[in-house]
Amino acid sequence: MLNITRKVEYALIALRHMQSKNNTDLTSAKEIATKYGIPQQLLAKTLQQMARDGIIKAVQGPAGGYKIAANLKSISLKDFFEKLEGPLGMMDCYFDSECLQITNCNIRIPIQRINDNMRSMFSKMTLQEITQ
Amino acid sequence: MLNITRKVEYALIALRHMQSKNNTDLTSAKEIATKYGIPQQLLAKTLQQMARDGIIKAVQGPAGGYKIAANLKSISLKDFFEKLEGPLGMMDCYFDSECLQITNCNIRIPIQRINDNMRSMFSKMTLQEITQ
DNA sequence: TTATATACGATAAATTTTGTCGTATATAAT
DNA sequence: ATTATATACGACAAAATTTATCGTATATAA
Numbered sequence: 001m002l003n004i005t006r007k008v009e010y011a012l013i014a015l016r017h018m019q020s021k022n023n024t025d026l027t028s029a030k031e032i033a034t035k036y037g038i039p040q041q042l043l044a045k046t047l048q049q050m051a052r053d054g055i056i057k058a059v060q061g062p063a064g065g066y067k068i069a070a071n072l073k074s075i076s077l078k079d080f081f082e083k084l085e086g087p088l089g090m091m092d093c094y095f096d097s098e099c100l101q102i103t104n105c106n107i108r109i110p111i112q113r114i115n116d117n118m119r120s121m122f123s124k125m126t127l128q129e130i131t132q
Numbered sequence: 133m134l135n136i137t138r139k140v141e142y143a144l145i146a147l148r149h150m151q152s153k154n155n156t157d158l159t160s161a162k163e164i165a166t167k168y169g170i171p172q173q174l175l176a177k178t179l180q181q182m183a184r185d186g187i188i189k190a191v192q193g194p195a196g197g198y199k200i201a202a203n204l205k206s207i208s209l210k211d212f213f214e215k216l217e218g219p220l221g222m223m224d225c226y227f228d229s230e231c232l233q234i235t236n237c238n239i240r241i242p243i244q245r246i247n248d249n250m251r252s253m254f255s256k257m258t259l260q261e262i263t264q
Numbered sequence: 265t266t267a268t269a270t271a272c273g274a275t276a277a278a279t280t281t282t283g284t285c286g287t288a289t290a291t292a293a294t
Numbered sequence: 295a296t297t298a299t300a301t302a303c304g305a306c307a308a309a310a311t312t313t314a315t316c317g318t319a320t321a322t323a324a
Contacts, residue, residue, distance in 0.1 A: 001136065016242075028269065060269060061268075061323055062321095064268080064323090065269075105168070106148045110148075118250075160300065162300085174282070176301070183301085190300095193299075194292050195293090196301065
């Protein structure tokens, strides 16, 4: 329970890989996919998403690839997770309230407390800490 | 991402419901299922599991049901989650290491740090806090 | 012009989660 | 004793989510 998704996992692996290189160098999806045994197309999509989000910069064409664009210190894990996977919470009712049991539900408030704790924890950790 | 499962959700609702009653009273699966709109059989199984774990006590026969058996203050959320759903971690490699990428993986250590933070957080919260 | 890279919507496969079925056992009430 | 109602639990099925692939388009260095 409480697993991160492969998408996030692949994204972290990619960031860490890029960070270990000189930041003038570009890294292709293929390079990472091969080295870490990750499905290339899936990784590519994740990289594209991070590029759209401004976390990395994409360069097209042969000899193209990606490199880190943002200051990883300035991106919290919470923001990172939410960029890639949407709202971060233990129950969906934390965000949208289409739960039918909502009038009867007796754990909304307590669950919100846990949620806040968890989000706070991930707000305090930055991408830099993960990838260094 | 990072959602709890329905099983855990149902278990928490049930515990909170029982806690709101006199602890000599028994509560049937049907009563809870009806009140909160939960599939009865699924809830029943969850209650049975909690009974096996000693969190609640089961009484069979007509007019039977369940009541809280353990001191909820003494059960951490981490232990509770793990009783119901098994190991609690952001990546499975934290526990079993059949990951093929394990030799190349570059985020094991950082992920373990997050894991430890998360587990520590849930270790500090007790069932009592949720259900009161 | 070719080869190789990113871009991305659509679809398929796999896995996990959620829910149901069927049957057995316990026990209070009649 | 019989009946009704509760828990117990393995096996199975449905649904939802996650993970992966396909097909096609675009960019650009060689």
